[in-house]
Amino acid sequence: MTEFLAPLAEQLAAVPGVSAVALGGSRARGTHRPDSDYDLGLYYRRPLDVDALRGLAAAVADEPAEVTAPGAWGPWVDGGAWLTVGGRRVDWIYRDLDRVERIWQECRQGRYEIGFQPGHPLGFYSHVYAGETARARVLSDPTGALRSLSEQTRVYPPALRDALVAGLWEADFAVRIAGYGASGTDPVYAAGCLFRAAGVLCHALHAHTGEWLLNEKAMVAATGRLACAPAGFAERLNALLGAVGTDREAIAAAVAAMGELTAEVRAAVGA
Template structure:
């Protein structure tokens, strides 16, 4: 019931245009216990009651599906199901909004929005990356398939914009130094997490590789051509042992400055 058969049932619901498999299973990087992530691409009014009826017919136990927007401004909503014992996540995506984001990507524009479950913030170009890295399961009009073909070519303008946005990493480290003097480890840790995330986005932009969320982002950046030697281990060391005293925090920030310089040159 997982895969194309389920995708066809979801696609038959009013408002749904296409269904795609995303996440590690689409990329072939999954473990046996990995979730199945199904992107439900819709347009206009989505028949949530119809989706709930499909969910009730296939899920192992009762499940609640949200209306669009139920999980926040960027992750539209959906539901967490178990089907035949497997975790299957349904995630809504407004297809018209995805198209608008793709237009922005090609023009070198992106947004970073507050979104539950995304501690770095939701980078808008993730919408396009999700399509590029997906496996289309149900798409009778061919619209999502065509969009996927287009997004396989990473826009150079987007890469340039993400590299230019890397300036924020140095700004964050400088700001963290003010907290370090007072021994404010929590503030320093927060600044460093975002600084590392900004560097990761810059490295992916420079390499022309899609990044769709924070999970595994440091390891992914470390494998990219052009990443500084030992980037992943150095970034993890910063976040894994920030320190507590002003002296310890200052040493960590010195390492952070070197990492910023090595990435941004």
């Protein structure tokens, strides 16, 4: 039940700088567990009145919570707060609306970036911003800017699809350099390379299907459910990365298996 969020969303939208509030994450997608957090995207335009947000948090939270300034958590997930409201975990997550709008225009032109962000070991793919707005449940949007963007982003840009499929070159490269992990008996390096390759495959297959991929969490299972995914995609990746091995022969076998899967993904998307 999310009815309790409506008055909170209106209070948040009244804070100077907050343009819109949306429910995101698993709660918006309907894939949540009973104990899942409520992720509220606070779409803001600068300047954001952080002091007013802190005052609101003090009024509604069950216990004291830190409310950060923009930029405190990193360059892409740039701040917010973790609160408990009425016994429920509610996260406030900042999104710079001007930046989200700019990223959407870049997506339409087939451009994306991958940036460092704590909590995202694959790296933060910029088009996640667009995917979030496509799947979000808008709770408060006085100007209508977020609803307009949400409607636009429900159509996956063909240019972005082509760019992410073309990005499969990186999976090939990651598999090749993972071979150094076998020759040097370095399973940690090999595992890192193979994880990177796995993420590139997942993004390419989602793009080919025209579906937004928003997070590394559960990306393999989600990709395995796509109609275009190679047979046993999720099972093979889980087995491969669940046991890369510690001796040269086992690591080399894992690298070879990822190479085979990468070739099958290329065939599946016609690349």
